[in-house]
C-alpha cells in the first residue's frame with residue numbers, strides 16, 4: 333500500500349530524510365516513488381516508476397537538495413498503471429501545489445470533467461491529479477492552504493490520506509488530511525513530520541499523534557494544528573510509541589521475513605508477558621479489556637479478518653468454542669460487509685489485524701457495530717484505526733513486521749487468541765482452574781519449544797527437505813481440526829512468496845475432489861499433532877501414498893512421519909498449542925523454497941503489507 337512522508341523544518345534540507353522515510357516504508361509494497369520540495373519560493377519535484385533506487389538515481393543531478401519542506405510517496409497503483417507520469421507527487425496547474433495521496437477518489441471522473449471544461453491540462457491517468465488541480469483552484473478563494481484543502485475535500489467522495497505542499501513565495505505550507513487510510517503527525521522543536529506509518533516518523537520522535545477521519549492538520553516547524561473538515565480545532569494527544577527504530581533494520585539477516593521468523597520466541601514471550609495470573613489460573617488484559625462484566629454474557633463471537641489474520645480467526649473458533657464455551661462465526665471481512673449479515677443480540681465482533689488499517693476489516697467491524705455488536709480487536713499497531721475503534725483490545729507486541737508475508741504477527745495473534753479463550757473460559761466457568769493452568773503453562777513453554785525449531789540444525793534440515801519440493805507443480809496443504817487453518821496459512825505463505833500454486837484443505841475433504849490432483853508433481857503437506865484426530869490424519873496419508881502421492885508430514889506425530897516417509901518434526905504439546913508450533917516449519921519451508929527460486933521474499937510482486945483500500 334502507498335507510503336506517505338512529509339517534513340517541514342526551520343532550517344536544513346528535508347530531502348535525505350524524505351527518501352530515508354520512504355525507504356523505511358518500502359515494505360508496504362509499491363511500484364513507483366517520488367518527492368517534492370519547496371525551495372527558494374518554488375516547488376521542485378522528481379518521480380520515477382519502479383524502486384526507490386530509480387528515484388535516487390534521478391535525484392543525484394537534481395536541485396531538490398536545499399528544500400526545507402517536502403513530501404514523498406511510494407505508490408501502489410490503483411488508478412492508472414505504474415509509470416513516471418502516474419507516480420506521485422502530482423502538481424496543480426499553477427505549479428505551486430504538490431500532492432501525494434493514498435486511497436481512491438471515487439468521483440474523480442466527474443471532477444476531472446469539470447476541470448477539463450475549465451481548461452485544465454492533465455498529464456497523468458490518476459484520480460490523484462484531479463485532487464491536486466482541485467486544491468490548486470480552491471486556493472484562489474481560500475484564506476490559506478488548509479482552507480483550500482477543506483474546500484476541495486467537500487467536493488470529494490472516496491477515502492484518502494493526503495499531504496499537500498504549497499509555495500507561494502511567502503514560505504512553504506504543509507497540510508495533510510485523512511478520511512480512511514492512516515496518517516500520523518508529530519513535531520519537535522524545529523520541525524514537524526507526517527507519515528502514513530509510524531515507522532516514517534520514529535527516527536525523529538516517539539511522541540506521535542494519529543489523525544482521525546475528517547481531520548486536517550497544518551504542520552509548521554515545532555507545531556501541528558489540527559481541525560475537522562469544518563475548520564473547528566480538534567486535539568489528538570500524542571502517544572509514546574515504544575517500537576525501536578532499530579527494529580526496522582534487517583540486522584544482518586538476508587531478509588526481514590527470516591529475521592521475523594527468528595524473532596518469534598521473543599515475540600510470543602512478550603505477547604503473554606504480564607497477562608497470566610498464575611494464582612487464579614486466569615488471564616488479565618490491559619485497560620480491563622475482556623473483563624468478566626464484558627464477556628460473561630457474550631452470546632456469540634463474530635470473527636472478522638483478512639488473509640493470514642483470518643487464519644488466526646479460524647484457529648480462534650476452535651480455541652474459543654473449545655475453551656471459552658462461546659459460539660464463534662468466522663468470515664472474510666470483504667464478504668461480511670456485503671452479505672447483509674444478521675447479528676444476534678449479545679454478539680461481539682472480534683477483528684484480527686496486524687496493521688489495524690485493513691480497509692475491509694475496518695469497514696466490516698463498523699458495520700457489525702452498527703448492527704448492535706460490541707467490538708474487540710487483536711492488533712499489532714497501537715494507535716491504529718482498529719485499536720481506536722474497538723471497545724476491547726489485545727495488542728500482540730510483535731514489533732514492526734516489515735516482511736510482507738506475515739509470520740511473527742500471525743503466531744502472536746494465535747497466542748493472543750489462546751489467552752482470550754482462557755479468559756472467556758474462566759469468566760464463564762467453562763474452563764476449570766486445572767485445565768486453564770495447564771494451557772497457561774504450555775504458553776510459557778512456547779519460547780523454548782520454538783527456539784528448538786529455529787536452531788541451525790533444524791533450519792538446515794528444512795532447507796534439505798525443501799530442495800526436493802522447490803520445482804513441484806503444486807502443493808496441497810491438509811490439516812484437521814485446529815490444524816486445518818494452519819494448512820490454510822501454510823499454503824498462503826508458500827504462494828505469497830514463491831508464486832507457486834498451493835491450497836489448504838480440510839484433510840477430511842480430500843476424497844471429495846482434491847484427491848484427483850495426486851501425482852508425483854504435487855506435494856501433499858500433512859499438518860497434524862498427536863491429538864484425537866491423529867488416527868484420521870494417518871489414514872489420509874495412507875490414501876495419498878497408495879496413489880503414488882508425495883507426502884511431507886509436519887507436526888509431532890511420529891506415526892504420521894513414518895507413513896509419509898519425510899517429515900518436519902515439531903515438539904509435542906497440547907493440541908491447543910499445536911497450531912503455533914506447526915506454523916514455524918511451514919514458514920521456514922516457504923522461505924527456503926522461495927529463496928531457492930530467487931523470489932523477492934520481503935516484497936513479493938503485487939502484494940502490499942497493509943491493504944488500506946478496497
Ligand code: AGP
Nearest residue numbers: 639640641685686687690737738
Ligand atoms: C499476510 O501474509 C498477508 N500479506 C495478508 O494476507 C494479510 O494477512 C492481510 O492483508 C491482513 O492484513 P492485516 O492483518 O494487517 O489486517
